[in-house]
Amino acid sequence: MKRQFCLPCFLEIKKAGKHDIERVRGGVNMKITCWRCKRRRFGAEYEISRKGGAPRDNG
Numbered sequence: 001m002k003r004q005f006c007l008p009c010f011l012e013i014k015k016a017g018k019h020d021i022e023r024v025r026g027g028v029n030m031k032i033t034c035w036r037c038k039r040r041r042f043g044a045e046y047e048i049s050r051k052g053g054a055p056r057d058n059g
Contacts, residue, residue, distance in 0.1 A: 006034040006041035
C-alpha cells in the first residue's frame with residue numbers, strides 16, 4: 001500500500017526491519033503530512049508491505 005512518510009519515520013520503519021519499504025517517486029522530498037506521526041514535514045510517498053516472516057504486532 002502507498003503511504004506518505006517523513007524522513008525520520010521512514011528511517012525508524014526501515015531500521016525496525018518488519019516491513020519492505022521503497023520510495024514510489026524519485027526526485028526531491030516534498031511537503032507532506034506524515035501518515036505515522038501526523039506532522040507536516042518534508043517526506044515522500046513510499047510503497048510499504050509487511051515482510052513474509054514477520055509476525056503481527058499485538059497492541
